[in-house]
Amino acid sequence: MEAASVAQNLGQGAELAGKYLTFSLGNEDYGVGILSVREIIGVMEITAVPHTPSYIKGVINLRGKVIPVLDLRLKFNMNHKEYDERTCIIVVEVQGQTAPVQVGMVVDSVAEVLNIAAGEIEPPPSLGSSSETENILGMAKVKGEVKILLDVDRVVGEGLLQQFAA
């Protein structure tokens, strides 16, 4: 995933063009590159893990594999929402310290897979603090709606792959 470096030479937007899985959090629509998505599953029982930030909901059993799950709402400091039948876990694969790791992301609902052209992508807006926009690859305007394209490696990497202090 060269997403991070791609983000740097934005402007062309060409590298960002491609297929994205879109989902919603509250009123906002997001997209993640389809290549990092492994599967989409319904919410299942999550085992809490102590000493982790609140947005890490815990771990689940994905067919015999233990994978961590983080709540994207909490990660982005949005209000918590009770999980319902539309709530989904998107399992993505990102590069861990040594090997690729799979991580689940809890989202309100999953929408569709969109093919986003280079011309539809704009660089992320500056919102004052850089940490807010670091996770964002760009903004896509599709049929009058704005989709926020997420840099999965950063979203997951920053919150997860570091060692937590007690």
Place this chain on the structure above:
Amino acid sequence: MAAGHKPLSELLDEMALKILMIEPGDLSIVGELLDLIEKLLPGRAAADTPMVVQHMAAAFKGALEKFIMGELADSAENYDLLGQCITEMQESVRKEGQPGEKILGQFCDNMKKIGFFLEPSTLLGGQGATAAGTGEAEHDTPVEKECAVVSPRVDAGQAPASGLPSQEAIPDFLQDTDLLAGFIEEAFEHLESIEVNVLELEQSPDDMEIINNIFRPFHTIKGVSGFLNLKTINRLAHATENLLDDVRNGKRAMDSAVIDIVLTVGDALKSMVEDIKNVLQHGPANYKDTDISGFLASITQLQEGDNGAPPAESVVAPELEALPEVVESEEAEPQAGEEAEPVAPARSAIAKAARPVASPRAEATASPSGRPAADSGQKKIGASIKVDVEKLDALVNAVGELVIMQSLVRQNRLVSRIADPKLTKDFSQLTRITSELQRTAMSMRMVPIKQTFDKMIRLVRDLSKKSGKKVDLIMEGADTEIDRNMVDSIYDPLVHMMRNSVDHGISPPADREKVGKPETGTVFLRAYQKGGSMMIEIEDDGEGLNTQKIRKKAIERGLIGESENLSDFELNNLIFLPGFSTADKITDVSGRGVGMDVVKKAVEKLRGKVEVQSQSGKGSLFMIRLPLTLAIIDGIIVRVGSERYIIPTIAIQESMHPERQNYSTVHGRGENLMVRGELVPIIRLYEKFGVESTYTDPCDAIVVVVENEGRRRALMVDELLGKEEVVIKNLGGLDVPGVAGGTILGDGRVGLILDLAGVMANTAD
């Protein structure tokens, strides 16, 4: 087909027939073949024989010679390939000496498969042809000059062929990476067996069987490396093989000089193979050529010193002349060490240390006694195959999941209500099969610890020579099996402890005699299974730990208070604390203060324990306790609120409903429980992990008394749910203090396995 070719094709037909008759082990027919092929060689062949066929014949003859010399495997397979080569020669004749690339390519491929390196261009005499170092090159036609089959000379390892520079600039061995990877793996095994056998040989220098055992791996390495065009390795292995051959033929004695050079060459080869591995993994840019001229020179000197220059080695002579003349073989080796410094830095030191010791017998101090000499080769019964570790791990994981799924199905509410005897029977049958499968899969990951132990023989030998001490190493239980994944991790701690024992434990011979001990010290290395654990013990009959010195140092460092009263056992085990080293002088072996804490950490990482018992003046005993496998842990499942955690059984001492009278607090906070007359701090797991629990009063709940790193704690939980063997899984990128990993419980949910060190660490501050 011109009539003029008749004799030629007849010759070839005859050869094809002979090839069919060859049985492995019967070299007489190979000799007849050789006679036949000679008639086709450049200069000997009938005038109308196509040049290309003559070149092919030259290559073919080269291969035959190697069969006769035993340098190529005498196998049916190889003879089949030779047969194909003849077919290709026949084809070439039929095509009037214009066989085209395809046939030549096949010919070369077959030759390569046999182990005889050959480029098609050599046969055609094209530009790609390399050096003309052979006899055929003296021929006058330009085609012939280039025809010179490079291989017979270089490949047969007649040391540096005249035309070739002693070092190659480009790694041209990267053509077949699969083969290369296979070679690397094999080479390491061979080198290890060489080392083990050499050390065994020190005990019985006249044992021909052992000399053969050393000879063979060198031979294989030489053969395969030549085939893969690893010229430096090939040359060095070949030279060493020649030396060993002399020993085998009784031309010279197997003395310490030979043993030393064989060991050094083994080290050098190891580092060269390591380099190749590096190249394979990180690209040709990492290629380093090793200068082996020093080794070659000293090998030649060894050979010459005793029996004049054998013809095979004469090619090395030019290099040798540049070196000061040293005839005495004993003297020759330190030089070798210095020459080859980057590869074998330890070498010169060993050689120097070796000098004061007179006879080869006396210096053979590392003795693997109690081990039958022949067991190395004969242990393996039945065929075995090599399997990728990843595949094996995947299998073990899948089996683990299978076991879990099976219990999930079985516990399903609807299924468990079915009262069908057939189903019950089938289920128990299924359980039997899955547990059998699990056992087998697990056992596949187990390997004897022998491999690791064997490396210690060399270590002790080198250490004792270096420090001028005499040490016997006695190994027991080398067949004890250990999880393959642990083998690598246990090596470093073991090395460290062995060093420690030889360097600090055993005193120099003179000192030992003074205190009435035999001048040769003994180090025991034992492995055995005890309960569900694997035990490794290192015992020496040396000085033992100086408990008073440890106490003084511990007080100096503020690790214990002046007035604290610790038992000798506790004091001795302080050496596992970071930065604790009692060695007065800092040798280059050990004693720099980065000591036993590293061992302890490494062992604990493997979920094991390490302890030391020692008696001043009598010796020390280090005990490492390791789980048999890393994949499974025996644990007690406890419930805290709605969460379930697994506590490793190995750490649990007891569990109880605390009684009010045993419960006490310090300053209203620090909670303690009196357990059998000892105060044990209580850790409320629910507080620690921030979960809701059923009970908040320790006297309503259950406490589990656990011990880790010598500290005891009482963990407060709501309920004990049961004991289970669980498969450990990592948390997929989460690294959390207090949690060692996760496992999938019977109901499909994830349970967390406690890491007691982590759980306790947090409470300390």
